[in-house]
Amino acid sequence: MLRDITLGQYFPGNSWIHRLDPRIKIMATLLFIIELFIVDNFIGFLIAAVVLGIIVAVSKVPVSYILRGLKPILLILVFTFALNMFMVKGRILWQWKFLHITAEGLELAVFMAIRLILLLMGSSMLTLCTRPIALTDGIERLLSPFKKIGLPAHDIAMMMTIALRFIPTLLEEADKIMKAQQARGADFETGNLMQRAKSLIPILVPLFVSAFRIAQDLAMAMEARCYRGGENRTRMNEMKFKGRDYAAIVMMLLFAAVIIIESKVL
Amino acid sequence: MSIQVKNLKHIYEKGMPTESVAIEGISFEVGDGEFLGIIGHTGSGKSTLLQHLNGLLKPDEGTIVIGGVDITAPGVSMVDIRKRIGLVFQYPEYQLFEETVAKDVAFGPKNLGLGEEETEERVKEAIELVGLDYDDIKDRSPFELSGGQKRRVAIAGVVAMRPEVLILDEPTAGLDPKAHKDVLNMIEEVHRRTGNITVLVSHNMADIAKLSDKVLVIDSGHMVTMGTPKEVFSKREELSRVGLDLPPITNLTEELRQRGMDIEQTILSVDDAARQIAEYLKDKGHNKC
Numbered sequence A: 001m002l003r004d005i006t007l008g009q010y011f012p013g014n015s016w017i018h019r020l021d022p023r024i025k026i027m028a029t030l031l032f033i034i035e036l037f038i039v040d041n042f043i044g045f046l047i048a049a050v051v052l053g054i055i056v057a058v059s060k061v062p063v064s065y066i067l068r069g070l071k072p073i074l075l076i077l078v079f080t081f082a083l084n085m086f087m088v089k090g091r092i093l094w095q096w097k098f099l100h101i102t103a104e105g106l107e108l109a110v111f112m113a114i115r116l117i118l119l120l121m122g123s124s125m126l127t128l129c130t131r132p133i134a135l136t137d138g139i140e141r142l143l144s145p146f147k148k149i150g151l152p153a154h155d156i157a158m159m160m161t162i163a164l165r166f167i168p169t170l171l172e173e174a175d176k177i178m179k180a181q182q183a184r185g186a187d188f189e190t191g192n193l194m195q196r197a198k199s200l201i202p203i204l205v206p207l208f209v210s211a212f213r214i215a216q217d218l219a220m221a222m223e224a225r226c227y228r229g230g231e232n233r234t235r236m237n238e239m240k241f242k243g244r245d246y247a248a249i250v251m252m253l254l255f256a257a258v259i260i261i262e263s264k265v266l
Numbered sequence B: 001m002s003i004q005v006k007n008l009k010h011i012y013e014k015g016m017p018t019e020s021v022a023i024e025g026i027s028f029e030v031g032d033g034e035f036l037g038i039i040g041h042t043g044s045g046k047s048t049l050l051q052h053l054n055g056l057l058k059p060d061e062g063t064i065v066i067g068g069v070d071i072t073a074p075g076v077s078m079v080d081i082r083k084r085i086g087l088v089f090q091y092p093e094y095q096l097f098e099e100t101v102a103k104d105v106a107f108g109p110k111n112l113g114l115g116e117e118e119t120e121e122r123v124k125e126a127i128e129l130v131g132l133d134y135d136d137i138k139d140r141s142p143f144e145l146s147g148g149q150k151r152r153v154a155i156a157g158v159v160a161m162r163p164e165v166l167i168l169d170e171p172t173a174g175l176d177p178k179a180h181k182d183v184l185n186m187i188e189e190v191h192r193r194t195g196n197i198t199v200l201v202s203h204n205m206a207d208i209a210k211l212s213d214k215v216l217v218i219d220s221g222h223m224v225t226m227g228t229p230k231e232v233f234s235k236r237e238e239l240s241r242v243g244l245d246l247p248p249i250t251n252l253t254e255e256l257r258q259r260g261m262d263i264e265q266t267i268l269s270v271d272d273a274a275r276q277i278a279e280y281l282k283d284k285g286h287n288k289c
Ligand SMILES: Nc1ncnc2c1ncn2[C@@H]1O[C@H](COP(=O)(O)OP(=O)(O)O)[C@@H](O)[C@H]1O
Pocket: B012, B013, B020, B022, B040, B041, B042, B043, B044, B045, B046, B047, B048, B049
């Protein structure tokens, strides 16, 4: 059940998208997010959705897998939808006591929901199609111009690498602990909110103990191999733009132009 | 009480590109009060098999009938199953979480809905059964104990539920020789006293040979053979092919046999070996005269 969390996970593959330079993918994702906020009508979203659809199809990541990643944020989605629907003033469509739904509210709610879903699907494509190591390498390279003003780009990238690397490990650990407590008769599925919160203690305490143990072991292993951060380190895989990366840049800019023209000019 | 496993199959991460068949075509039976040993090298699917026996994993194919109840059928109460079947995971000390040892061991019995008195009685019994001093240890934090003590407290947490089937996944892994011996004696003692079915996974062939009524050998998710320790450990080549060894004493006596010593085949205990060798030497002495 914990393995259902696909947000931030890598989906192994060798598609065109998988092979793009991580820097391109990071920039494209940022651009996509910005564009989603520029869009101010449904046609803009339709264009963005089609583009995202093409990316998903090319990447060969199953749609069901991406949708499963949306499950954890379903609650937030429903909440914002309800909030928008009930709180906006305007032409009243339906009323019951103090609750009312307005045409404007409904429109805004649908609008925001689409934006949120596209936002999450778009950004999860980045992590689904990029190896964590490549991703953090890309971030390090993109941040390196800021080293001059004292930004520890390498350390930030390293911390992210480690965090990403240990998500599956900790999920596995949590899965194991959960099973062990279930074997002792623990019940996580029934009871009221209070009881359920309390039933998490037997999982969280051992999980924290494990996390600290793993962190300490890792720190020790890194020190034993004389890890000293980014100064003067060379890398095994130098990042270089290839033909497909330039093609991707062109497509990215084209897409951005279409979105801006569609929303701001037309 | 008996266990019948039929044609069990489990696939991990079904539908993902990383999908893998962990076990397939596993069938065996364990009778009332029997001790089953399971051997197989790392990654052969032992832990996966064990987790099916108390319903933590659902098979993709096959059935498991325990005490007449098919636990793979839809709608069976998992709580009832876990009441009767205790599973001690590998490195169980990582599941300790309470402030005191007594409270931690009481977690299982409390989940069974037992009253204060009954719980305390069981906790005391379980802690003593695993060879610890109840009054001495009950108020200490489980996190300040030694590795061997932690392991025993964790096992006590399952023993206190008085399961009719006790399953242990490599309970002696990573322990020093003394703790190893203690934990093993404890398993034997619990089995003898409660007459439960015990299932033990271990890489220590001598322990398996000593305790088991039946031994199941698995390799890459498939059953290789099953039988009494004597039957299984007489198949030296077959075991060596799947990366397993004989118990040290059996290895020794087989070597001696090959060099012409006329003793029984597949001797499994040191006592037995000593007796046979002594007899052989005595006979040989007589022949000389
Ligand atoms: N939760 C899991 N998800 C995916 N694969 C797993 C999982 N647990 C075990 N496996 C795989 O299943 C196989 C059997 O593992 P396991 O049952 O743990 O073997 P053993 O206990 O004999 O060492 C291994 O190849 C292992 O990598």
